[in-house]
Amino acid sequence: MFKEKTTSDDGNTETIIGASVKVKGNFDSEGNIIIKGEVDGTLKTKNDIRIEKDALVKASITAENIYLAGQVQGNLKSKGTIHLANNARITGDIVAQHLIIEDGAIFNGQCKMGRSDEKQINEQAEIE
Amino acid sequence: MYFYLYDTFLVNKKYERLLSGIETKIASFGISGPSVHLNILKNTKEIIQDNINSKEIDTVVVIGGDKLVSQAASALAGSKIPLGFIPIFSNSSLAPILGIPTNDFAVDTLANRLIKTIDLGKVNNQYFLSNLQISDHRIIITSNNSCQIIPDKKIKQINIYNLACLKNFDQQSFPSSLICCPQDQQLEVILSGQSNSLWSLIDNKKSQFDSLFYLNKLKIEANKPNKFIPVLIDNYKTIKTPLDIEIASQKLKIIVGRRRLF
Incomplete structure (x- = not known):
């Protein structure tokens, strides 16, 4: 039980x-x-972010992949995949390589997709 | 040469036979050395520093409990001299993490001399080896000067771990694998509430895991001005907020067993 840190499958x-x-x-x-729980500010990680069903996030989020099942007021930026689950609520813009939106998710904002290089993400950051 | 420090409670005659067996085994391994039996009038840190300065001591060994190990660790922070531990009976929470068996079986581990360098925590210029414990949610944790972590009233306990064995969590809510590793240059900050399980009504010690943060520097203060929250260091010493907590730059060398948990 104590041989590993709290880890995802990729360690x-x-x-x-x-x-x-x-x-x-x-x-x-x-x-x-x-x-x-609740987050108010900015969230950045080099790996993945998972926002659970009852979470409330008022923040801009930058991560490799993002899974959203809760509520976000802010922009999501991902180099990989953003997955909006059926009870996801997002008011903000999305920048991602791939986007999955389940039936029932609510998304109000702009979406840019397709390019995986950092230029797209940096452009969005400059606009802001 | 080994230097042995006997804990205060070992003066009781009921430990005589046990200690005799330990000392015989120490002699058989050829690792005997000078010793001091502590009492409430003696300062552990001063005794250790006097002895390692004046004699050819290359190892300090604590015989007793976790409190004395923590005190000795503070005294040996940054030193090249490793710390050994012979836990008496099974009350130690540090011994399983370090892979050290209890009583005279620990002498084998001592003789094997497997030395590891581990982190020490630092709180307001005091060292801690194992953990800090706060049993009040009315605090604000400021992490690395960049964000605040604010627990609500459901949080009953906040622990900051450097080296720990996490026994008392409600297993259903606990992450399947967690280690408070003393070599990762980070402190594990765990916030927990009261467990909702039926067992917790009987065993009041069970906690419900809520949050986990990995931080190397943090500040803790009460959420209202001029309010001071008590904090328990290594399960024996109490200080009050505000606290500046970080991983110390000085490390500790410690003799461990092969079955250690890190």
Whole structure:
């Protein structure tokens, strides 16, 4: 039980922001992030972010892949895939290589897709 | 040469036979050395520093409990001299993590002399080996000067771990694999609430895991001005907020067993 850190299958450490915690400010991480609570600010990681069903995120999010099942007011930027689950609610723009939107998800914002290089993400950052 | 430090509770006659067996085994391995039996009047740090300065001591060994190990670790922070540990009976929470068996079986581990360098935590210029514990949610954690972590009233306990064995979590809510590794240059900050399981009504110690952060530098203060929250260091010493916590630049060399958990 104690031989490995809390890891995903690819061996990255996992930060867990639980339902009873609020994070305010700029949160940077190297590993995966799982959000079940509240975040207000910015979220950045080199790996993946998973936003669970009852989570409330008022932040701009940058990650490799993003899975959203909760509520986000802010922009999502991904070099890989953004997956909006059926109870996802997002008010903000999306920049991603791939986008999956399940039936029932609500997305209000602009979407840019297709290019996987960083130029697209940097352009969006400059506009902001 | 080995230097042995006996814990205060070992003066009790009921430990005489056990200690005799340990000392015989130490002699048989050829790792005998000078020793001091502690009492409440003696300062652990001063005794260790006096002895390692004046004699040819190359190892300090604690015989007793976790509190003395923590005190000795503070005294040996940054030193080239490794710390050994012979835990007495099975109350130690550090011994399983370090892979050290109890009583005279620990002498074998000591003689094998497998030395690892591990992190120490630092809180307000004091070292801690294992963990800090806060049993109050009315705090604000500021991480790496960039964001605040604010627990709500459902959080009953906040632990900051450097080296720990996590026993008391409700297993259903706990991540399937977690290690508080003392070599990762990070502190594990775990926020937990009261477990909802039926078992927790009987065993009040069970906690429900809520959040986990990996941080190397943080500040903790009460959420209201002029309010001070007590914090327990290594399960024996209490200080009050505000706290500046980080991974210390000084490391600790420690003798471990092969069955260690890191």
